[in-house]
Amino acid sequence: MMKKGCWSSLPTTMEIIENLQIWSASEGYEGSERIKPRPVIFVDASSYTILQFSSKTEREGYVIKDWREVGLEKPSVIRTDRRVVLKESDIKEYIGVLTERDVYGFLECLREHPPPTA
16 A cells, blocks of 8 residues: 555556546635535555546546546546545545556556656
């Protein structure tokens, strides 16, 4: 299991696959008090550490290739520019898991552009 809050070394592929679940969560917008359910991906389920999704695919991150197959409503990017720790009560419903193609693409993206450490 990944260390809580640690990005100093990338987790193994198996740790990524075990943790990369996509859920709906109540998430706020940057610079706003507005909150809406949005997809998030768990990078450490034990600490509720997530990366946010955005339908603005020009944002920094990994653009999901198989977005329909994983249960998303529109093309999305997994934002690698920041990580967020949620409360358990923020988690709403399970959406899916990245396809194998997207797992490897996302891992490559993390190697090239790791999230900030804090």
